[in-house]
Amino acid sequence: MQTSESTSVPTSAAPPTEAERRAAHEINKLSKRLHRQVGQAITDYNMIEEGDRVMVCLSGGKDSYSLLDILLNLQQRAPINFSIVAVNLDQKQPGFPAEVLPAYLKSRGVDFHIENQDTYSVVKRVIPEGDTMCSLCSRLRRGILYRVAGELGANKIALGHHRDDFLGTVFLNLFFQGRLKGMPPKLVSDDGRHTVIRPLAYVAETDIERWAAHRQFPIIPCTLCGSQENLQRVQVRKMLREWDQKFPGRIDNMHRAFSHVVPSHLMDRKLFPFETIRPTGQADPMGDKAFDHDDDEDDDACATPAAAEAGLPAEAAISLEALRRTLSPSSPFLPAQD
Incomplete structure (x- = not known):
């Protein structure tokens, strides 16, 4: 007497869900x-x-x-x-x-x-x-x-x-x-x-x-x-x-x-010869702009009164101030514009 054996056909795995695909992408x-x-x-x-x-x-x-x-x-x-x-x-x-x-x-x-x-x-x-x-x-x-x-x-x-x-x-x-x-x-x-x-x-x-x-x-x-x-x-x-x-x-x-250290702008005398530095008479593009506004101040604070009155945007005001300092060596001491 012959008996019939049922064979199970393996089903393919379910495709990954959208959440699983996103998780795999992030990993x-x-x-x-x-x-x-x-x-x-x-x-x-x-x-x-x-x-x-x-x-x-x-x-x-x-x-x-x-x-x-x-x-x-x-x-x-x-x-x-x-x-x-x-x-x-x-x-x-x-x-x-x-x-x-x-x-x-x-x-x-x-x-x-x-x-x-x-x-x-x-x-x-x-x-x-x-x-x-x-x-x-x-x-x-x-x-x-x-x-x-x-x-x-x-x-x-x-x-x-x-x-x-x-x-x-x-x-x-x-x-x-x-x-x-x-x-x-x-x-x-x-x-x-x-x-x-x-x-x-x-x-x-x-x-x-x-x-x-x-x-x-x-x-x-x-x-x-x-x-x-x-x-x-x-x-x-x-x-x-x-x-x-x-x-x-x-x-x-x-x-x-950590990898952008400027020793001349710290206070360690072992790292920089503060005692011996002297003016050279040569412009230094990397030199300190001691009278500039701090970088963390509001942009609007960098605008000159004249620029603000002219309705210039903050970016233009900053550029104008930088231009004035470039044209005049004494620009940090310029009087406020009327």
């Missing part, structure tokens, strides 16, 4: 932007060279995961050959899931090393409860990672600090240290043996958050500094986030200022 744009910005930072500061062995410090947070992920992608299409080794310092924090990072790194097929050092107990023993732990924790971690880099033959140490970290450091130094100092994208390590690089220097933290969510990194929260909400750095980060929301573009402009 593609984000990916291109992140890889372009990291590649640009590496190029601008010559961070990675032929034959380098780059030790990527992996904490288990969104920043270091994103750094490793992007560097691995760039490594595949870079015009130079360099190797990557991921290193995690297991500080023996209570409840730290020691199996998470090795499992992830094995899945990526990347060379890695887990360094086990109980710095957690040292920090908790030395720092009184409620005080900031970051400084001591950072010094201990830095010394260990320098040693590990030497043992692994790594000449470059890559850290996951991003654009917002750079800005936050400037304001921390400005507010609490009385100095204009930021976070360099590239420097020589304290021991003089390695080069420390920060390839995420151009990357916004919000983009890293989106990338980490998209890539579904197994994030491991820090129970030391990550749990201290009263940190000055945390307060500065909140301030920057509020500015970014209220004034789009402000953070980008501030970050851009």
Whole structure:
């Protein structure tokens, strides 16, 4: 007796919805932007060279995961050959899931090393409860990672600090240290043996958050500094986030200022010889226009009374004022027009 068997015909997958297409488009744009910005930072500061062995410090947070992920992608299409080794310092924090990072790194097929050092107990023993732990924790971690880099033959140490970290450091130094100092994208390590690089220097933290969510990194929260909400750095980060929301573009402009420094317009005598400058008698197109209006004043305030009475637009008024200063060396002292 023959029996008939029914065979199910596989149905084709449903086409993506409009929302799914838009989401995929946005992620593609984000990916291109992140890889372009990291590649640009590496190029601008010559961070990675032929034959380098780059030790990527992996904490288990969104920043270091994103750094490793992007560097691995760039490594595949870079015009130079360099190797990557991921290193995690297991500080023996209570409840730290020691199996998470090795499992992830094995899945990526990347060379890695887990360094086990109980710095957690040292920090908790030395720092009184409620005080900031970051400084001591950072010094201990830095010394260990320098040693590990030497043992692994790594000449470059890559850290996951991003654009917002750079800005936050400037304001921390400005507010609490009385100095204009930021976070360099590239420097020589304290021991003089390695080069420390920060390839995420151009990357916004919000983009890293989106990338980490998209890539579904197994994030491991820090129970030391990550749990201290009263940190000055945390307060500065909140301030920057509020500015970014209220004034789009402000953070980008501030970050851009890092690479457009004018030492002659600051006050550091070690950077510019204020004591020895003298008039040369030659016009300097880049010289200071000491009596000009500040750039942040309203355009209408830059118009001369005569220009305003003539009904000229603000742009024309500014041009007229600039022309008058050009024609007359004493133009800053010209009397007001009747």
